[in-house]
Amino acid sequence: MTASNRSRFLAQGNVYLPHIMVIEKIIDETPGVRTFHFNFKDEKLRDEFSFESGQFGEYSVFGVGEATFCISSSPTRRDHLEFTLQRVGKVTNALHRLGVGAEIGFRGPYGNSFPLDLLQGKNLVFVGGGIGLAPLRSLIWNVLDNRDKYNDIHIIYGARSPADLCFKYDLDAWGNNETVNMVTTVDRGDESWKGREGFVPQVLEQVAPSAENAIAIVCGPPIMIRFTFPVLEKLGFRPEQMVTTLEKRMKCGIGKCGRCNIGNIYVCRDGPVFTYAQIKSFISSEY
Amino acid sequence: MNHKKINKKDLGNLLHQWSKDYTIFVPSNEGDTAQMGLWDGSDTGFLDWYRNTAKPPKANFLPPVEEMFRFQKGKEGHSIKLPSQEHQQLIFGIRPCDGRSLAILDNIFTDAYQDPYYLPRREGAVLVGLGCLKPYDTCFCTSLGISPGESNDVDLMLTDTGDEFLIEEISDKGKQLMELTAGLEDATEDDTARASEAKGKAHDKVTRKIDTQHLSHKLLSTFEDETYWEKVAAKCIACGICTFLCPTCHCFDISDEMVKKEGARFRCWDSCAFPLYTKMPMENPREEKWQRVRQKVCHKFEFYPMAFDVIACTGCGRCIRLCPVNWDICQTLGQLPG
Numbered sequence: 001m002t003a004s005n006r007s008r009f010l011a012q013g014n015v016y017l018p019h020i021m022v023i024e025k026i027i028d029e030t031p032g033v034r035t036f037h038f039n040f041k042d043e044k045l046r047d048e049f050s051f052e053s054g055q056f057g058e059y060s061v062f063g064v065g066e067a068t069f070c071i072s073s074s075p076t077r078r079d080h081l082e083f084t085l086q087r088v089g090k091v092t093n094a095l096h097r098l099g100v101g102a103e104i105g106f107r108g109p110y111g112n113s114f115p116l117d118l119l120q121g122k123n124l125v126f127v128g129g130g131i132g133l134a135p136l137r138s139l140i141w142n143v144l145d146n147r148d149k150y151n152d153i154h155i156i157y158g159a160r161s162p163a164d165l166c167f168k169y170d171l172d173a174w175g176n177n178e179t180v181n182m183v184t185t186v187d188r189g190d191e192s193w194k195g196r197e198g199f200v201p202q203v204l205e206q207v208a209p210s211a212e213n214a215i216a217i218v219c220g221p222p223i224m225i226r227f228t229f230p231v232l233e234k235l236g237f238r239p240e241q242m243v244t245t246l247e248k249r250m251k252c253g254i255g256k257c258g259r260c261n262i263g264n265i266y267v268c269r270d271g272p273v274f275t276y277a278q279i280k281s282f283i284s285s286e287y
Numbered sequence: 288m289n290h291k292k293i294n295k296k297d298l299g300n301l302l303h304q305w306s307k308d309y310t311i312f313v314p315s316n317e318g319d320t321a322q323m324g325l326w327d328g329s330d331t332g333f334l335d336w337y338r339n340t341a342k343p344p345k346a347n348f349l350p351p352v353e354e355m356f357r358f359q360k361g362k363e364g365h366s367i368k369l370p371s372q373e374h375q376q377l378i379f380g381i382r383p384c385d386g387r388s389l390a391i392l393d394n395i396f397t398d399a400y401q402d403p404y405y406l407p408r409r410e411g412a413v414l415v416g417l418g419c420l421k422p423y424d425t426c427f428c429t430s431l432g433i434s435p436g437e438s439n440d441v442d443l444m445l446t447d448t449g450d451e452f453l454i455e456e457i458s459d460k461g462k463q464l465m466e467l468t469a470g471l472e473d474a475t476e477d478d479t480a481r482a483s484e485a486k487g488k489a490h491d492k493v494t495r496k497i498d499t500q501h502l503s504h505k506l507l508s509t510f511e512d513e514t515y516w517e518k519v520a521a522k523c524i525a526c527g528i529c530t531f532l533c534p535t536c537h538c539f540d541i542s543d544e545m546v547k548k549e550g551a552r553f554r555c556w557d558s559c560a561f562p563l564y565t566k567m568p569m570e571n572p573r574e575e576k577w578q579r580v581r582q583k584v585c586h587k588f589e590f591y592p593m594a595f596d597v598i599a600c601t602g603c604g605r606c607i608r609l610c611p612v613n614w615d616i617c618q619t620l621g622q623l624p625g
Contacts, residue, residue, distance in 0.1 A: 014403040016355050016541075016552075020365050041364065060552075062358045062365055063545025088568040103364050222570060249567050251541045254400040257557070258538035259564050261586065262572065264593040269399055283510060283589075286572035 015254060018060055018105030019045060023098060024080055029166040030159075033131055034096060035072065035084040038104065050109075051075055053116075053138040054245060054273045057108025058253045059083060060091070061098070067091035068250040070272075071109060072134040074141035084134040084166065110253040111272050114139045114243065118215065123152040125209045127228055129200050129220025130159050133166050135245050135272075136219045140174070147179060154209045158185040158200040162193045183207055201227040204235075211236035218244045229276055239277035246272050246279075246287055262286045290474040291454040291465065298331045298452070302379060304468060309377035309413060312347060314340055319609070323347050323378050337380060338421055341609060343534035344378055344385045345392060348408045351531075352555040355404065355541070360548040375411040382419045384428045384601040386440035388534030389414070394595040395537055404554075413464060416441035416457070418482075420489045425604030427495040427617060433601060435493060436486030446482040453482040497620050499588075499598065506589045508625035513577065519619050520580035522612045527558035529606035529614070530583065535591075535599040538564070559583055584619060 025037035040046045051071055060066040067089070073082035087096045098104065124143060128136045143150050155174055159165045165184065175182040185196040185203045196203060200220065209216075216237055218228050225244055232242055248260035248267040255269030263283030265271065279287060293301055302311050306328070314333040315324030322342035357368045393409065396402035419435035422428070428435055438444055442461030445452040453474050456462045465471070509515055530536040540557040544550055557564055559582050565573045573579050591599035600616075607615050 014356075014369065015400045016403065017367060017369075020367075060543070062360065063543050063550040065543045066541055066552075086568075105365075247567070248572070249565050251539070251557075255398060256395055256400070256402060256537070257540070257554075258559065258586075259557070261582075261590065264590040283507065283585075285511075286578070 016107065016252075018058070018066075018107045021081075021104050021106045023100055023102050023104065026098075026100060029084065029131075029168075030164050032087045033084060033166055034087075035082055035167075036095070036098075036104075037073075037080045037082050038106070039080045041103065046078075051081075052109070052113030053142045054113035054135055055109035055111050056253070056268075056272060057083070057106050057110065058250075059095070060105035061094040062103075062105060064094040065091050066105070066251070067095075068253060070135040070138070070245070072138055074138050074145065076142050076145035084131060086131050108253065111268055112270070114142075114217065114273055116142070118243075119143070119217075120149045121151065121213075123210065123212070123214040124150055124154070125214055125216040126153070126155045126157075127200060127204055127216060127218040127220070127232075128155070128157040129224040130164060131166055132220030132224070133157055133170075134219075136217060137167055137170055139217060140170075144174075144177065144180070151213065152181070152209075153179065154181045154183070154207065156183045156185070156200060156204050156207060158187065158198075158203060160187045162186050162190055162195075181207075181209075199227070200224050201231045204228060205231045208235055211238075211241065214241060216242050218242060222247075232276075239280055240275050242276035244274060244276065244279070246274060248272075248287075290456075290479055291471040292448070292451045292474040292478050293454060293471055294451050295331075295334065297470070298334070299329055300470065301468070302326060302331070303328065304470070305377050305413075305464070308375070308467075310374040312376055312378045314380050323381070326379070333380070337417075338423065339382050339385070339419065339603065339605075341532060341605065343388060343532060343603070343605065344381050345388060345534050345537070347376055347378060348389065348392070348405050348412070349537060349539070349556075352553055353404060355552045355554055357549065357551045359550075373408065373411075375413070376408065377413040377415060379415045380417040380445075381414050381441060382603075383416060383433050383435055383438035383440070384419070384426075384431075384603040385534050386414055386416055386438045387431075387433055387601045388603070390440045391535050391591075391595075391597055391599055391601070392537055394591075394597065398594070413443075413460060414441040416444040417452075418444065418446040418486060418489060420447055420485055420492075422489065422493050423604055423608055425495065425607040426493050426602060427497055427604060428602035429490060429493045430495075430497045430499060431598060431600055431602045434486065434490050436489040446485055448478055448481045448485065451478065453478050493602075495602075495604070495617060497602075497617050502588050502598075502620060502623075503592065505623040505625050506585055509623050510581070510585065512624065515624060516577040516581045519584075519622075520577040523560075523576060523580055523614050524612055525560045525562075525576055525579065526611060527560035529610055529616075530558040530560055531556055532605045532609055534601060534603055534605070535587070559586070584616070588620065 020041040027035040056070040069083045072084040251257040255266045260267035311326035312323040314337040321340040396405040442458045444455045587599040
């Protein structure tokens with residue numbers, strides 16, 4: 001789970017200097033969540049840049065500051081990059097005020113990535129909640145673009161309400177893909193909702209994908225992750241068959257500023273992708 | 288080896304000579320704001336009061352606030368400009384504990400990614416150590432493998448032998464500087480003997496001790512002992528001064544300032560003592576004060592050694608001496624159960 005391209009791209013010069021990026025498209029996912037399609041202003045860098053699913057970057061609005069988000073697009077689709085964010089603080093509010101054509105700063109990719117070599121030939125169970133689908137969809141498209149390398153695919157995704165479902169265009173695409181078992185759920189539906197209701201961990205238990213030759217990849221709010229792991233264990237998944245990404249407050253993204261340190265782990269440097277087996281071995285339960 | 292020596296009253300001349308190639312920093316601001324400050328070109332009065340600075344010399348390499356770069360918004364979009372190269376520093380009078388702290392900090396700033404601000408300053412700097420013959424009663428450097436009169440972490444090492452300083456070359460950089468330095472006398476065997484005696488006496492003056500031998504094991508087994516950490520953290524007021532003044536604490540924040548169409552990105556010291564340090568929109572892994580005190584202690588004595596094989600503490604005692612509520616790291620470590 002190492003980022004092979006980690007130092008190659010950024011070793012050239014000052015690691016804290018952002019690249020200037022241009023926003024090419026904005027998609028309103030939910031009332032508070034937006035996806036930005038963006039690209040390097042310097043066209044030379046578009047070909048040089050590479051990343052892996054699960055990696056993150058530091059995004060900035062000049063004059064406001066930097067914030068950390070994963071790259072939510074797939075490395076198999078190189079036309080542009082995407083990131084998805086919820087409007088919660090100073091930087092995310094400033095990002096939400098930007099329009100197409102605006103410039104932002106970007107540095108990355110940082111961190112490790114989803115273990116594609118471990119996933120190949122396996123049955124994959126993707127479990128996502130809310131905006132937690134952002135890192136997961138990078139991997140899902142990555143897998144679907146190389147469909148023959150993987151076995152059965154389950155995607156179980158949920159949000160609080162129908163209005164909180166992110167990436168509805170992806171949910172439709174995956175739902176229409178005959179090689180994917182797609183289940184969408186909401187905690188509570190509304191009058192027009194005809195789909196499933198129930199929390200993600202409960203729905204996972206009902207769908208009950210087999211643990212045999214399988215890997216579960218879980219991304220979502222911490223509370224969902226905490227309730228999902230026990231369900232997976234009940235279904236026969238061992239901790240090393242469960243993969244997730246951890247989210248911590250970060251500033252530098254490169255293991256120096258200190259704040260994502262839990263036990264002897266720096267989430268930015270050693271993660272953000274961990275197996276549940278690794279997480280269980282952490283000295284600290286502050287994850 | 289042939290050592291050199293210089294009469295104390297000629298120190299000004301020596302510094303003046305070095306100031307042609309280096310920007311000279313000396314102990315400045317006697318009192319609670321003492322730091323390695325810019326030398327005024329003549330004053331060596333610090334020799335009368337200097338024991339150690341309150342602000343550690345890490346500030347000369349990782350400044351409390353530093354401009355990382357400037358940006359400007361023009362017709363063609365944003366442009367970025369790096370700050371100009373700084374002059375090379377010569378820090379005069381650094382204590383062995385603080386010399387070690389920089390060697391400890393080098394680990395984090397070279398790990399995985401090279402830090403483009405800290406490292407050039409380090410590479411360009413000359414450290415002139417000054418043996419610490421009057422350690423404070425809060426000092427416990429000898430428990431961390433440091434002797435107050437000796438250092439291998441500096442370039443030149445000076446020892447007070449009465450009216451003179453004995454000068455020892457420690458590194459190649461120090462040796463090169465000595466070759467270019469005029470007006471020094473050769474030290475006699477008698478000078479070296481007096482310096483050795485002073486070093487030995489200084490070592491014995493450090494009476495405060497911590498036991499580092501079983502520390503790692505004890506910290507691991509106490510990690511989840513909330514009662515212990517709550518007790519330890521009870522009187523802490525989470526002011527963060529122990530982390531700001533710690534010579535090995537290196538946590539920082541990054542933020543922007545902008546006026547009209549011009550701005551800059553800064554980094555400034557931050558501290559694990561503050562709840563905001565780790566706060567996320569939905570939750571905070573270290574909301575409670577005891578969790579943050581535990582983090583500070585364990586990061587220095589458990590996690591940093593796991594990563595870099597060295598304890599991130601030099602026993603300089605600043606966190607004890609300058610704590611407003613007399614919180615004592617030695618007590619915390621000494622009373623660990625298990």
